[in-house]
Amino acid sequence: MKLYTAIILGNILFPTSAIAQNDTIYSSKSLKEVMVIGKLIQQETDHYNCIPTNKQRRHSHTGLELVRNMMITGVDVNIEDGKILTPAGPATLYINGREASFREVQGLRPKDVIRVEYYDIPTGKYAKDRAVLNYVVKNYTAGGYTQLEALQTVGFLRGDYNIISKYSFNNYNANIWAGYKIENPKSDFYSLEHYRLSDEITKQTTYPHQDEKQTVKYFIASLSRMTNKQTWMIRVGIEAKDDRDNAHVGSVQYGSASGVNMINSSLFSHEKSLKPTVYIYYNRSISKNQSIDAVVDGYYARNNYNRTLSEQSILRNDVTEDYFYSKLNVNYNFLLPKTSSLTFSFHEYLRSSQDNYAGSSPLFQHLRSSETIFFADYNKRWKKAMIDVNPGVSYLMYKLHGNSATKQLAPRLQISASWMPDRIQRLKVFFSLGNTFPSLSSTNRAEQQIDPIMIRRGNPDMDNSTLLGPGLTYSVNYNQWSALFSTYYMYMSNAIVNTYSVEGQHIVNSFSSNARSHQSSTSLSLTWKPSSSFNVKLDGAYSYYAVNREIHERQAGWQVGMQANYYLGDFLFSAFCQSPTKSLENYQRHVKTPWQYGLTTEWSHNNLSVVLTTNNLFLQKNRITQALFSDSYDASQAIRRDINNAYASIKVLYTLEYGKATRRSPKYNIKDSESTILR
16 A cells, blocks of 8 residues: 555655656766856756766765765755655656666666756656656666675674676676675663553553564566667566564553552564565657656565564464555656647556454455556646646545445646746746545454553544645755755645544554644755865755644654765765654654764775764664553653664675676665555
8 A cells, every 4th residue: 555655645745747858868078068167957947957076976886875975955865764855755766767766776886877867846757756866877788797795783783785796788688686684773662651441541661672673585687678769677586574573571560540560571573574576667769759668566475474462461463464466557758849748647556465363353354456547747848937737537446355345536636837037046836636545454344452451453434535735946056055945735634543442441543534634844955065075965844743633733843954075085974963853653643853963984996895884973872752642542652772873884895897897787675565464
């Protein structure tokens, strides 16, 4: 459900348009002219052409690091999580116009990147996305390379080891990816819960030195062919993931009017998944003004979830799931006369899951769903302005075993416009109307015993959500300075929230779509580049959340961040700092995160690179706090994790090239498989 929800949100939150994109590479003459006049960022009506400097290329080892070091205004790169965020939301990544994963981009060799196209108003074949980063890279037809990389952390257990190999011949590219990752950052967990039963109960839980161990293994192989007229790729592989959250020694204290009861407690949680995958991509230029591309993506996942809580008695939950997923996406683009264009996009998602619940609450569940999304996008451009209209419709059908099928048809509309009074300024406005649907992991009748008092229960009778949101951005790029001001508002009807009610001597945690959410955000991003050796980026944002009806929540918070890079020969010295944040997760959980900062030193010479990183040096008491309030149940938590406190890491990369130089193979991205298991 997460994937198609993200696609729906991407289309409703951000305006789209439809001009067929030109992915041809600038000539070296044009690049030299740009460098002479100092225009490393060129503004267009729907995107920015961003050209990295030689120092940024030299001291970046992946495509993600290159974007971070380029310091594009409004673009935030999280290397730790492998995410790129923009004011409009997560960016979709492309390589020479082909959609790629974060890891694929991370595997690019920066010296082969000619420019990065940042589409904050996606158009043409990018019309389905919130925002786009397209890496325009050199193509090679002969030669190959093998890259070895190893990362080891000091402060907690983490090792990440990967091998990537690529060989190019004629117009073909053969790739192999293999990797192994293990990590176990310890955590200290404390919670205080209030159960408002007839005899009110207070529960204090402490789990010191809790394990959060994860292992990931994968092997992937692909073959692709690229010509001027068409491109295709076939990729197959298998992925295995194992997560264990174990609290071996803990304590629980129950307090009520009748007294206090202190008992020992242990909690063991184990999730594992085995997932074979297949991916097929095809793109063809029908004519100078027409093109079509298609993607077929699918996997089968065998998921297992086990949870055992030991207090006064033992509660066990054991779920085995067979999950099938497939996606079909077809885009047809063509250019119309008088600088206008039209794009049609079709998406089809099919899912089927069979869940067997054993343990405290046995149940068999079979859930099937399909979603069809269709968009038609019209775009018109003038010399200094652009307007885009994007109507669409989505149709969802899902059927739970023993229930009648649920069918929902929903329209959507997006309108956007931009205006450039000159070459250094641009103003953009947009409005979006769309919808999203409840997560399939909550639209079921499954029931799980969480502890002696709490029961979690799904709800198959929830409505789809309607979203609308206007927004405005203003950007300016002048000499050494770049600035981006953004403001957004989103309203959501039928927001999905957790509910808590009393049933006898139990609190039942279920779900409801009877909530209204209002979210607004304002941000300012500044970049200062006084020289090619020293760059600074500052970001600040203010967010406000309000939720009404089923629950009543308010949350406001500031966030400030800074990044600075200094280049000296073979070295790069980098520093970042992130202020504490306040947010409202899932519309009702108040979350506070602590200060974060880090220092990085990189040495790169020829094909060998060494990266030393220290995060949160001298800090040992950083905690993440969470709080939830309702009429029947309150909870507050404090979690201290090793990963949020002081630790250091060393990463070594070595590349062996053979034959003619080739563009680096995209590094494969391990994506979590979807699941309908109620946890």
